[in-house]
Amino acid sequence: MKRHPKEVERVTSEKSSKSRLSKHTKVGLVSACLVGVCCRYDGSERSSPLVLNLLKEGFFLLPLCPEQMGGLPTPRARNRLVGGDGGAVLDGRARVVDEGGNDNTKRFVEGAREVLKIAELFGARVAYLKAGSPSCGCDGEEGEGVTAALLRRKGIKVVGVE
Numbered sequence: 001m002k003r004h005p006k007e008v009e010r011v012t013s014e015k016s017s018k019s020r021l022s023k024h025t026k027v028g029l030v031s032a033c034l035v036g037v038c039c040r041y042d043g044s045e046r047s048s049p050l051v052l053n054l055l056k057e058g059f060f061l062l063p064l065c066p067e068q069m070g071g072l073p074t075p076r077a078r079n080r081l082v083g084g085d086g087g088a089v090l091d092g093r094a095r096v097v098d099e100g101g102n103d104n105t106k107r108f109v110e111g112a113r114e115v116l117k118i119a120e121l122f123g124a125r126v127a128y129l130k131a132g133s134p135s136c137g138c139d140g141e142e143g144e145g146v147t148a149a150l151l152r153r154k155g156i157k158v159v160g161v162e
């Protein structure tokens with residue numbers, strides 16, 4: 001039986017999207033600012049050649065910004081961890097406060113939970129996160145950020161990117 005040209009086109013595109021998916025079996029997360037999204041506190045981005053190379057190699061990385069997902073605007077005042085690291089924030093023993101003295105702890109925790117929700121939905125096993133951030137940081141003087149701490153607690157490997 002002869003297929004209608006449009007039907008053939010639809011079947012072909014379904015096949016090609018399946019083959020694209022099979023190439024992207026390495027699912028992970030990435031801080032959105034590392035792939036060029038202008039979501040940093042000052043409205044800038046921090047594209048990382050390392051992460052962009054991973055994308056070229058076929059890694060499927062979901063770009064997320066926990067601070068925006070927690071409801072903070074861009075640009076926004078700079079935030080810092082007070083009284084402990086991200087793990088202590090999750091346990092209620094530390095806070096996240098901005099330059100104006102506003103307590104944004106709730107937004108940081110909510111943003112981290114939203115990121116985790118997506119990580120679990122897509123089965124992400126690794127997260128490439130921007131170093132030195134009170135959300136995404138996983139090393140440096142400030143210690144681990146809130147999102148980095150939550151992902152690590154849930155068994156997701158966190159890789160810090162400068």
Ligand code: SF4
Pocket residue numbers: 031032033034039040041064065066067068130133135136
């Ligand atoms: S919260 Fe994370 S993704 Fe968002 S701007 Fe800061 S470091 Fe980048």
